[in-house]
Amino acid sequence: MTMAFSSLTPVFVAIICVLIGIIVKGRKTNSKNEPRKTSKKAESRPWVDDDLKDSTDLHPEEEDDGEWQESEDIAHTPFSLERYSEEDMIKRSKNFYELLNKRRSVRFISDEPVPREVIDNVIKTAGTSPSGAHTEPWTFVVVKDIEIKHKIREIIEEEEEINYKKRMGDRWVNDLKRLRTNWIKEYLDTAPYLILIFKQVHGMLPDGKKKTHYYNEISVSIACGILLAALQNVGLVTVTTTPLNCGPRLRVLLGRPTNEKLLMLLPVGYPSKDATVPDLTRKPLDDIMVVV
Amino acid sequence: MTMAFSSLTPVFVAIICVLIGIIVKGRKTNSKNEPRKTSKKAESRPWVDDDLKDSTDLHPEEEDDGEWQESEDIAHTPFSLERYSEEDMIKRSKNFYELLNKRRSVRFISDEPVPREVIDNVIKTAGTSPSGAHTEPWTFVVVKDIEIKHKIREIIEEEEEINYKKRMGDRWVNDLKRLRTNWIKEYLDTAPYLILIFKQVHGMLPDGKKKTHYYNEISVSIACGILLAALQNVGLVTVTTTPLNCGPRLRVLLGRPTNEKLLMLLPVGYPSKDATVPDLTRKPLDDIMVVV
Numbered sequence: 001m002t003m004a005f006s007s008l009t010p011v012f013v014a015i016i017c018v019l020i021g022i023i024v025k026g027r028k029t030n031s032k033n034e035p036r037k038t039s040k041k042a043e044s045r046p047w048v049d050d051d052l053k054d055s056t057d058l059h060p061e062e063e064d065d066g067e068w069q070e071s072e073d074i075a076h077t078p079f080s081l082e083r084y085s086e087e088d089m090i091k092r093s094k095n096f097y098e099l100l101n102k103r104r105s106v107r108f109i110s111d112e113p114v115p116r117e118v119i120d121n122v123i124k125t126a127g128t129s130p131s132g133a134h135t136e137p138w139t140f141v142v143v144k145d146i147e148i149k150h151k152i153r154e155i156i157e158e159e160e161e162i163n164y165k166k167r168m169g170d171r172w173v174n175d176l177k178r179l180r181t182n183w184i185k186e187y188l189d190t191a192p193y194l195i196l197i198f199k200q201v202h203g204m205l206p207d208g209k210k211k212t213h214y215y216n217e218i219s220v221s222i223a224c225g226i227l228l229a230a231l232q233n234v235g236l237v238t239v240t241t242t243p244l245n246c247g248p249r250l251r252v253l254l255g256r257p258t259n260e261k262l263l264m265l266l267p268v269g270y271p272s273k274d275a276t277v278p279d280l281t282r283k284p285l286d287d288i289m290v291v292v
Numbered sequence: 293m294t295m296a297f298s299s300l301t302p303v304f305v306a307i308i309c310v311l312i313g314i315i316v317k318g319r320k321t322n323s324k325n326e327p328r329k330t331s332k333k334a335e336s337r338p339w340v341d342d343d344l345k346d347s348t349d350l351h352p353e354e355e356d357d358g359e360w361q362e363s364e365d366i367a368h369t370p371f372s373l374e375r376y377s378e379e380d381m382i383k384r385s386k387n388f389y390e391l392l393n394k395r396r397s398v399r400f401i402s403d404e405p406v407p408r409e410v411i412d413n414v415i416k417t418a419g420t421s422p423s424g425a426h427t428e429p430w431t432f433v434v435v436k437d438i439e440i441k442h443k444i445r446e447i448i449e450e451e452e453e454i455n456y457k458k459r460m461g462d463r464w465v466n467d468l469k470r471l472r473t474n475w476i477k478e479y480l481d482t483a484p485y486l487i488l489i490f491k492q493v494h495g496m497l498p499d500g501k502k503k504t505h506y507y508n509e510i511s512v513s514i515a516c517g518i519l520l521a522a523l524q525n526v527g528l529v530t531v532t533t534t535p536l537n538c539g540p541r542l543r544v545l546l547g548r549p550t551n552e553k554l555l556m557l558l559p560v561g562y563p564s565k566d567a568t569v570p571d572l573t574r575k576p577l578d579d580i581m582v583v584v
Contacts, residue, residue, distance in 0.1 A: 076568035089526040093413035100420045121385035128392045130532045142583045225517020234381040240422045276368035
């Protein structure tokens with residue numbers, strides 16, 4: 001009995017060593033995970049869909065002061081802006097509202113050609129958007145090639161069909177109406193231009209290190225808002241789409257680098273003769289504005 | 293010797309049991325963390341700063357088809373839009389670019405009053421923005437009350453001072469230049485209007501359940517882009533700010549519900565006589581546009 005144990009002793013010791021080893025290893029991985037779960041990094045991760053898995057962390061503790069401007073020591077120059085009379089301001093604000101209030105998301109787009117110079121100008125306009133620390137983290141890929149447009153349509157319809165059919169299961173019972181929609185997106189062929197908007201989730205510094213692009217998704221979304229206004233201003237239509245799970249395949253198709261992630265796709269052209277839109281209304285001012 | 297070991301045996305066994313216990317526990321917590329790290333929820337969590345911790349998850353598998361329109365069975369109506377000649381389109385696109393290219397982020401704002409009707413119109417214009425599934429998930433809080441503006445300034449400067457001083461430590465060595473910036477934001481007192489833009493991270497259904505607001509942050513950011521264009525169009529200036537860690541206190545100060553999270557704060561007014569802006573340039577078209 002005693003003999004047996006004493007002979008087993010080295011085994012016990014071995015077991016203990018192994019177990020301690022396992023624990024220490026476990027501790028290490030934990031301590032690696034904890035901060036990811038609790039640190040600002042994790043909380044400040046921008047929204048990402050399946051396409052956008054790689055790190056676009058913000059680092060609030062390295063964040064600029066919340067104003068979207070380089071805080072570096074850059075020379076300042078005097079600024080002035082054309083000043084309108086109050087009467088003119090009211091008239092201009094009313095006219096601009098009436099122009100943009102006619103904007104609708106249109107998915108019936110004519111194949112009539114659109115002057116390329118207009119596309120250049122609306123994208124230059126989007127490029128005037130502010131951005132976190134003036135990083136200008138956007139790339140506008142304008143697709144006019146018929147075959148590439150069709151490849152884009154194939155990728156999106158393939159993914160949308162999967163999304164759609166997966167959804168049907170979930171919604172079958174309580175939302176039969178949704179079944180009337182489908183994943184066919186003819187406008188991806190007919191629209192003379194597809195504008196794919198990529199956000200640059202980080203930049204590159206001369207020393208090859210990653211340059212953080214603060215608020216890159218918000219910045220690029222703001223630029224898209226300005227782009228939508230510019231399109232409406234010239235009488236072109238589009239529909240704001242965020243193709244689900246298509247980002248990586250479209251990025252590869254268009255040869256964009258890995259630091260660029262698809263944020264939006266806008267088919268652009270004239271509305272087709274038989275274009276229709278859902279009979280939706282917008283919230284009145286009192287429902288969206290509070291004055292204190 | 294042998295005696296010693298045999299008497300220690302129970303101790304070995306005890307130790308082994310404890311160690312095994314610890315390992316099993318460790319395993320449990322790991323397996324609890326794994327899914328959180330890899331699930332869609334975690335990946336699809338919108339960007340949140342310290343203010344915005346509560347759930348604004350997207351569920352791509354429940355996502356609509358990527359087009360920002362109700363897929364419900366809504367009646368469709370014919371759509372048409374004013375058609376401009378190609379010459380007019382080019383001219384309009386050029387003029388709009390030149391107007392918006394004069395926009396700069398300005399933090400020297402005059403206390404001259406601005407017609408309230410203009411503010412109403414620019415916010416109505418922002419409200420024409422598209423939104424995921426037409427949820428219109430935005431609330432624009434317009435602050436003109438002098439005392440509330442000052443309270444907002446106190447909250448922001450208090451937080452910014454902390455952010456700033458925390459930052460100084462990190463950057464002391466390699467970025468002395470940044471020290472020239474500070475956390476004083478006089479424009480929060482002087483601007484006749486502060487527009488605080490809240491995103492509604494979810495809505496409420498009649499049955500009291502949460503209504504998912506797909507892409508609420510992107511939607512509200514697009515609306516901000518349109519708002520910036522509307523402000524520039526009437527000769528008003530602002531600076532795009534995302535006050536770090538101030539959201540909850542500002543939300544409470546303004547009495548907004550918990551489903552609303554501060555996304556942006558825009559001080560709005562005329563530029564002050566001595567306003568200056570950093571001498572920054574914008575990327576040329578070739579650096580932001582790719583045509584295929």
